[in-house]
Amino acid sequence: MLVFLSNPPGLAAFDALKIVIPIGIGLASAAYLTMKVVAGDGFGSDKSIPIASLRAGDSTHDKEFDEDQDAFVERCQTENGDVFGVYLMNQNQIVVSGPLVREIFMSEDFNAGDWVDEMTNIRSFLRPMTKAQVEFDSRTIHGLVRDNITPHLPQYTARIVLQLEKNLDIEMAKYRTTTNREDGTFLVEKPVTVLQEMVANAMATVFVGAEVSKSRLVLDTFINATADFGKMLGNGAAPNRSVWKSFVRRAEYSVSSPLQKHIRILAEAATPVILERRRLEKEAEAEGRVYERPDDIMQKMLDSFDKHHFVDLDDVCGYLLLLILGSVHTTTDTSTNLLFYLAAYPQYIETLYEEQKEVLDQIQKERETLRQELLAKGEPIGDDLDPREDRFLSAAAIKRMVHMDSFVREVFRYRTECLTLAHKARKDVTLSNGMVISKGVTAIINMKSAHQSPNQGEDVTEFRPWRFVGKSKAATKAAADFLTFGMGKHACPGRFLAIQELKTIGVLMISRYSMLEIQDPSKTKEILRSRLGAPTITGLIFTERK
Numbered sequence: 001m002l003v004f005l006s007n008p009p010g011l012a013a014f015d016a017l018k019i020v021i022p023i024g025i026g027l028a029s030a031a032y033l034t035m036k037v038v039a040g041d042g043f044g045s046d047k048s049i050p051i052a053s054l055r056a057g058d059s060t061h062d063k064e065f066d067e068d069q070d071a072f073v074e075r076c077q078t079e080n081g082d083v084f085g086v087y088l089m090n091q092n093q094i095v096v097s098g099p100l101v102r103e104i105f106m107s108e109d110f111n112a113g114d115w116v117d118e119m120t121n122i123r124s125f126l127r128p129m130t131k132a133q134v135e136f137d138s139r140t141i142h143g144l145v146r147d148n149i150t151p152h153l154p155q156y157t158a159r160i161v162l163q164l165e166k167n168l169d170i171e172m173a174k175y176r177t178t179t180n181r182e183d184g185t186f187l188v189e190k191p192v193t194v195l196q197e198m199v200a201n202a203m204a205t206v207f208v209g210a211e212v213s214k215s216r217l218v219l220d221t222f223i224n225a226t227a228d229f230g231k232m233l234g235n236g237a238a239p240n241r242s243v244w245k246s247f248v249r250r251a252e253y254s255v256s257s258p259l260q261k262h263i264r265i266l267a268e269a270a271t272p273v274i275l276e277r278r279r280l281e282k283e284a285e286a287e288g289r290v291y292e293r294p295d296d297i298m299q300k301m302l303d304s305f306d307k308h309h310f311v312d313l314d315d316v317c318g319y320l321l322l323l324i325l326g327s328v329h330t331t332t333d334t335s336t337n338l339l340f341y342l343a344a345y346p347q348y349i350e351t352l353y354e355e356q357k358e359v360l361d362q363i364q365k366e367r368e369t370l371r372q373e374l375l376a377k378g379e380p381i382g383d384d385l386d387p388r389e390d391r392f393l394s395a396a397a398i399k400r401m402v403h404m405d406s407f408v409r410e411v412f413r414y415r416t417e418c419l420t421l422a423h424k425a426r427k428d429v430t431l432s433n434g435m436v437i438s439k440g441v442t443a444i445i446n447m448k449s450a451h452q453s454p455n456q457g458e459d460v461t462e463f464r465p466w467r468f469v470g471k472s473k474a475a476t477k478a479a480a481d482f483l484t485f486g487m488g489k490h491a492c493p494g495r496f497l498a499i500q501e502l503k504t505i506g507v508l509m510i511s512r513y514s515m516l517e518i519q520d521p522s523k524t525k526e527i528l529r530s531r532l533g534a535p536t537i538t539g540l541i542f543t544e545r546k
């Protein structure tokens with residue numbers, strides 16, 4: 001789950017109530033929605049927790065935070081220490097910083113989903129989507145990703161890369177023909193649309209397999225479900241809506257969620273495919289052959305139907321939709337943002353390009369050596385050593401691209417939203433500094449204290465893309481010094497897939513384009529620090545690699 005709570009610069013006070021809520025309980029996405037107004041319960045019973053002072057004339061901290069979140073958080077921490085209260089987004093929240101952050105993530109007495117639910121009633125929206133389990137602390141989705149995707153990532157890589165590559169070329173060709181300029185460059189006004197197609201196709205081939213993902217309706221579900229979900233939450237919670245109307249809307253959704261449309265699309269596309277798979281399985285059984293099971297998450301869910309207590313295909317598709325909500329939008333957004341960093345820092349592109357050439361050269365050589373060894377022993381050369389695949393982007397090749405890995409991690413570090421990933425205390429919790437976060441109080445993470453700590457190396461306020469090279473700090477390593485994916489038991493299980501896709505997208509882009517430029521450079525600063533889910537406010541100009 002991502003729970004992003006932030007105020008992008010320039011938003012008015014009421015907009016401060018907006019959150020980007022990458023879907024609750026362990027699911028991520030990004031949808032702007034207007035928050036219901038929640039009067040905070042206060043800061044709890046521990047009166048030793050200082051409350052950050054207000055600027056003269058301000059009645060909350062929203063305005064100061066909006067103007068410059070870094071400066072605001074720094075001022076508050078300098079004046080108050082690692083734990084302090086703030087009045088932000090119509091809630092009283094306790095900011096937890098530095099080494100204490102770990103204690104929030106590692107304790108089962110803090111829950112991020114409870115906070116999202118309090119702000120949005122998200123569980124009443126999600127509940128009707130699935131039948132098997134109504135408990136949204138359920139580890140079903142986490143387990144599906146952890147057990148079925150992460151350990152098998154190398155075997156999914158070929159088709160992920162193929163989809164990313166194919167759809168990149170299809171989408172860019174559309175722009176190239178319409179916006180080609182005299183100097184040989186071309187403009188992509190909405191790069192996010194390119195990434196949407198790439199990521200949706202790549203995720204779909206892993207989640208539902210090649211046959212189901214042929215359906216355009218299914219792909220549109222992958223692309224649009226998160227936005228639809230965001231609209232739905234917004235509808236239910238608009239502050240100018242009466243409490244009564246808001247309540248009624250929520251009650252309606254809890255009986256029939258508009259997301260049912262997406263579940264239906266998935267189920268309708270999946271039904272003939274599943275029937276055909278069953279037929280082939282029976283045929284293989286009858287002929288005494290081993291049935292080669294299709295390798296996708298939908299099949300794995302069907303194979304573990306009883307284990308997960310699924311009720312029917314709609315239920316399986318409900319869980320697939322939860323998986324989609326958590327994965328597609330986050331990966332699309334962050335990979336689009338990655339392109340803007342490549343454009344903002346073009347001086348690093350050649351190092352990344354050289355790295356991919358060196359890694360692929362090296363792998364080609366290693367494979368040739370293996371072939372020669374087999375030949376020398378008179379043994380056959382298997383398909384796995386087919387020379388045509390020597391320069392293919394395998395999981396191993398992507399892993400070796402350590403500069404790209406460091407670049408991606410630095411993008412996440414630099415883009416950091418200072419205060420995010422709020423958690424609610426389920427009971428009174430005493431932190432190791434003796435302060436007590438009372439039951440029901442919101443503890444929000446001071447991400448700046450982690451991502452801009454002096455432990456990150458030099459110039460922590462600067463973008464230094466090789467910061468992590470040679471430091472055993474991979475972009476997938478969720479820990480107290482890298483909280484983009486959370487940490488502890490609830491740390492994002494999809495981060496291995498997400499990072500592999502992000503790196504692949506970076507590699508593919510650089511192999512095709514020698515230069516990316518931001519269409520309106522005056523927007524650079526805003527884009528680099530944009531929050532997840534914020535609309536892309538300018539385009540990108542691409543120069544073909546010669």
Ligand code: HEM
Pocket residue numbers: 001002003025026027028105112139141142145149323326327328330331334483484485486487488489490491492493494495497498
């Ligand atoms: C760049 C993309 C992504 C980002 C930034 C991201 C971020 C996060 C964050 C911050 C959390 C919450 C961690 C916590 O509460 O400590 C989370 C949880 C989760 N994410 Fe991701 N995520 C991404 C991609 C994905 C993908 C691709 C998948 C699925 C394949 C996924 C599946 C999940 C699930 C199932 C959880 C719930 C974990 C739990 O509550 O136990 N995420 N993600």
